[in-house]
Amino acid sequence: LGRAQAAKNKGNKYFKAGKYELAIQCYTEAISLCPPEKNFDLSTFYQNRAAAYEQLQKWTEVAQDCTKAVELNPKYVKALFRRAKAHEKLDNKKECLEDVTAVCILEAFQNQQSMLLADKVLKLLGKEKAKEKYKNREPLMPSPQFIKSYFSSFTDDIISQPLLKGEKSDEDKDKEGEASEVKENSGYLRAKQYMEEENYDKIISESTKEIEAKGRYMAEALLLRATFYLLIGNASAAKPDLDQVISMEDANVKLRANALIKRGSMYMQQQQPVLSTQDFNMAADIDPQNADVYHHRGQLKILLDQIEEAVEDFDE
CATH class of the missing domain: 1.25.40.10 (Tetratricopeptide repeat domain)
Incomplete structure (x- = not known):
């Protein structure tokens, strides 16, 4: 020792x-x-x-x-x-x-x-x-009241409009039977029906059917599915759908602008203000008459302490 x-x-x-x-x-x-x-x-x-x-x-x-x-x-x-x-x-x-x-x-x-x-x-x-x-955690659907409140923040949003508003206009009056058949076979139109019934849990699965079938409402279904992914807090699943709608140059400009607004809001929640601003500006460029763009961009500018610019957007 x-x-x-x-x-x-x-x-x-x-x-x-x-x-x-x-x-x-x-x-x-x-x-x-x-x-x-x-x-x-x-x-x-x-x-x-x-x-x-x-x-x-x-x-x-x-x-x-x-x-x-x-x-x-x-x-x-x-x-x-x-x-x-x-x-x-x-x-x-x-x-x-x-x-x-x-x-x-x-x-x-x-x-x-x-x-x-x-x-x-x-x-x-x-x-x-x-x-x-x-x-x-298991993704949870928010309350019906929250979902209604969310959609009420958009005034120029095709996917939240009542069933077949603007969609039946493509059908000839003598093709009412065909229109009901489309409704029967379209996952997107079924999703819209469930939306009116406040049966929100089925919307993602029905939208997915429309997307997988490459149906006529594919752009709408992508945007609807992305929106509900955002509502249940699954931004990583929502982003590819929003990206796809935004890149569809032949899609309705209202759909693309709405997708840009939602992706811009998502970026802001993820503390990426530069990407968020880019999306809102692009939405304003492609759909300058869309009130939703200015309303949501104004909210972004308030968060960024750009008060004067926010007031300009709200005035628009």
């Missing part, structure tokens, strides 16, 4: 001189010379070597040596706290929290440093858990 202590003392001198590699060699020698039954001394040697590894930012080795120190001396606060810091560097948040909690308890919550680390890791873990829960 005397030789082991001498090696440790030599290591301490190297450590204080900043010669960490040499210190590690001395602590390793102390560990090998120490009688195995001398738990307390052995744990100190491992903890000292961990401190030298810490200076070299070798976090895995720090954690390993601290583990050996704690196995030999379960209430070794210094080793527990050093391992907690190593786990933090290795992004092992759960293990870090376990160690730092043990430290706080052993110190009777008197040490500011360990309590600050515990608080920091708890917050990080909480954010991770919340993010994971949000990611895996």
Whole structure:
């Protein structure tokens, strides 16, 4: 044991001189010379070597040596706290929290440093858990009142107009039978029917049928599906549909403008004001008489503190 202590003392001198590699060699020698039954001394040697590894930012080795120190001396606060810091560097948040909690308890919550680390890791873990829960949550349809309120913020929106308004105008008066047959076979028109009945849960699936069949109302179905994806909080699913409608140069300009407004609003929620502004400006370019463009762009400009420009849009 005397030789082991001498090696440790030599290591301490190297450590204080900043010669960490040499210190590690001395602590390793102390560990090998120490009688195995001398738990307390052995744990100190491992903890000292961990401190030298810490200076070299070798976090895995720090954690390993601290583990050996704690196995030999379960209430070794210094080793527990050093391992907690190593786990933090290795992004092992759960293990870090376990160690730092043990430290706080052993110190009777008197040490500011360990309590600050515990608080920091708890917050990080909480954010991770919340993010994971949000990611895996089941999309929920908002209340009918919320959906009606959302659609009422648009005055120039084809997909929210009553069933067959503007759609039957393409049919000759002597083809009423054919029109009802189209309604029967069109996923989009069924989706519109469900919309009038406030049976909102079926709208995405019926719109999808129209899209997959490449039906005559494909652009409308894409926009309707995207809108309901946005309503249930699934922006990543909505974006490809909106992109497709916007790129359809032969689609009704009202549909494309509406898709641009919705994508612009989505970008704003994602804190991408440049992309948002681009979409609203493009909507104004392709459909300058569309009141919805100015109403929603005005709201964007208020959020961006562009009050005078917002007033101009609201005046439009």
